[in-house]
Amino acid sequence: MRLYWTVLASGFRRHATYRVATAAGVFTNTVFGFVLTFTYVALWDERPRLGGYDMAEALAYVWIGQSLLAACSLMGGGFEEELIQRIKTGDIAVDLYRPADLQLWWFSANLGRAAFQLLGRGVVPMAVGALAFDLALPEHPLTWLAFLVSVLLGVTVSFAVWYLVALSVFWLLDGAGAVQVAWLSGVFFSGMLLPLTVFPGALGEVARALPWASMLQVPADVFLEKRTGWELWEAYAFQAGWALVLLAAGRAVQAVATRRVVVQGG
Amino acid sequence: MTAMEPDFIDLDGVEKVFEVRRRVGLLRRERRRVRAVDGLTFRVARGEMVGYIGPNGAGKSTTVKMLTGILTPSGGRLRVAGIDPARERTRLARRIGVVFGQRTTLWWDLPLRDSYRLMHRMYRIPDARFRENLDRCVELLDLGALLEVPVRQLSLGQRMRGDIAAALLHDPDVLYLDEPTIGLDVVSKAKVRGFLRDLNAEQGTTVLLTTHDLTDIEQLCKRVMVIDHGRLVYDGTLSGLREAGAATRTLVVDLEREVPPIEVAGARVVRVEGTRQWLAFPASASAAPLVAEVAGAYPLVDLSVREPDIEAVIARMYAERRPVR
CATH class of the missing domain: 3.30.70 (Alpha-Beta Plaits)
Known part of the structure; x- marks a missing residue:
């Protein structure tokens, strides 16, 4: 277990070395946040209580989204780029002969990355948003803790999805298409554009049941204290359920990939 | 020790067949079977240092991949230190070290020392042993000034030395070297070769060296195996190779x-x-x-x-x- 802690810490440190990139990310997230805020203001002015949120809640939702964008890799840009590259070039061979579990290894590395992104790219935009606008913040201090647990589960589901996308490269040889599908789905079905509670009818129900909901919609609802008491446990169960199913799928695919598929290059 | 384990690495009729799909015409695809390794049989005793050479595409890398357990043989029997690599890859991994000249096992954006820390945990090396091995490698491979430098800033020769150290921290019984001197200048080559020679002599590490640089072989290996089209075409001394080739x-x-x-x-x-x-x-x-x-x-x-x-x-x-x- 100590190995995976070290991997996690390295994942954190690696991303911490790119200070300029982090600063640029914070800037982008903040600008995005302002753009979305003005859009939401216009929307919620017209349709108050849309999706069950009042204005302050809707705006908090925007800034939570910006804070989780990098941590939950809603638009990609996480560990998968490196993993895909390693599969494409055959460097994955180096990972395979190590006495470590491939999935657990990348999971730990991604967790370290996500932890850094949450601190480095999450805290500042959230603070800016809270200073500039009137956001709905948790009433109970414990809600912050509940939110962090939900984010951790969200990061896990995000990892599991992107791991499957990355492993597809063993067969597809090029990840561009799969990555594009994955990040488009991520942006839409995580609730990045609009909260999933806004979508009507069957579309809304399907969207709220898909794994991407775990990455933003569910943590945001925990933050906004829409899910408390028993419903909080339901929310966790929903996230953990998808995490388990998708991680198991990742394991199965990994077993087939490493057994059957040729490692590229020399 | 050498005489004790003559079949430390043991291959018996090992085969690897790949299926290659090739496009013929617009929609039709043809399946073709390629024998990358075709009935390979050899043994390497513990403590030996063997050169493994052959032209590009001869099956060298495929052999090494099977020896590390990354690829499963299509046929035949293969054992390294009594272990079936494909079945018990992780267990075997603790006993082998691998150096690819063209790839790095180090973490690109971390200082060299951090990569070694990961190795320490990954191979569960006892602390005292780890420090001792690291100190020895740092001294012999001249890494002292490089430990705090991120790997992406190292020159090829420095990175190669860093990679060799990384492969040896857990005292592997077997070391696979795939083109360890590729792209290095004369001084770096000499340094790497000297280190490998001492390692083999002092630690008794079994070494399988794949290379296109025959000087590596001449300076390091008493025995050389030549593979071509997946078959062993020569196995013996380097001088024997000259005679056999009617030189x-x-x-x-x-x-x-x-x-x-x-x-x-x-x-x-x-x-x-x-x-x-x-x-x-x-x-x-x-x-x-x-x-x-x-x-x-x-x-x-x-x-x-x-x-x-x-x-x-x-x-x-x-x-x-x-x-x-």
Whole structure:
């Protein structure tokens, strides 16, 4: 277990070395946040209580989204780029002969990355948003803790999805298409554009049941204290359920990939 | 130790067949089976240092991948230290070290020291042992000034030395080296070779060295295996390879004046240029009687003996595509 802690810490440190990139990310997230805020203001002015949120809640939702964008890799840009590259070039061979579990290894590395992104790219935009606008913040201090647990589960589901996308490269040889599908789905079905509670009818129900909901919609609802008491446990169960199913799928695919598929290059 | 385990690495009729799909026409695809490794049989004793050479695409890397357990053989039996690599890859991984000249096992954006810390945990190396091994590698591979430098800032030679150290921190019984000196300058090459030679002599590490640089082999390995088209075409000493390849040595003589081509037993003149003549004789024969005979019968001024070019021998072997044994 100590190995995976070290991997996690390295994942954190690696991303911490790119200070300029982090600063640029914070800037982008903040600008995005302002753009979305003005859009939401216009929307919620017209349709108050849309999706069950009042204005302050809707705006908090925007800034939570910006804070989780990098941590939950809603638009990609996480560990998968490196993993895909390693599969494409055959460097994955180096990972395979190590006495470590491939999935657990990348999971730990991604967790370290996500932890850094949450601190480095999450805290500042959230603070800016809270200073500039009137956001709905948790009433109970414990809600912050509940939110962090939900984010951790969200990061896990995000990892599991992107791991499957990355492993597809063993067969597809090029990840561009799969990555594009994955990040488009991520942006839409995580609730990045609009909260999933806004979508009507069957579309809304399907969207709220898909794994991407775990990455933003569910943590945001925990933050906004829409899910408390028993419903909080339901929310966790929903996230953990998808995490388990998708991680198991990742394991199965990994077993087939490493057994059957040729490692590229020399 | 060497005599104890003659079949430390043991291959018996190992095969690897790949299925390659090729496009024929617009929609049709043809399946073709490619035998990358075809009935490979050899043994390597514990503590041996063996050169493993062959042209590109001969099956060298495929063999190494099977030996590390990354690829599963299609047929035959394969054991490393008594372990079936494909079945128990992780268990075997603790006992082997791998260095790929063209790939790195280090983490690109972390300082060298952080990569070693990961190795420490990954191979569960006892703390004291880890420190001892790291100190030794740092000293012998001259890494002291590089430990805090991120790997992406290292030169190729520095990175290679860093990679070799990374492969050795857990005291592997077997070390696979795939082109460990590729792209290195003369000084770096010499450093790497010296280190490997000492490692093999002092620690008794079994080394399988894959390379295109025959100087690596000449300086490090008593035994050399040549693979081509997935088959072993030669297994023996380097000097044996010269003989097996019907190689000749050349005696170059400088005479006082121009004479007709020299006539002596056991050698023939292959070239004459003014007062200088080139005589070819079998690589296995001694040069002494030949020199004596020439000196006795001709006005000799100076002479030199040229060893056969091992690259030429191997190039011919590849070209002829025949086993030389």
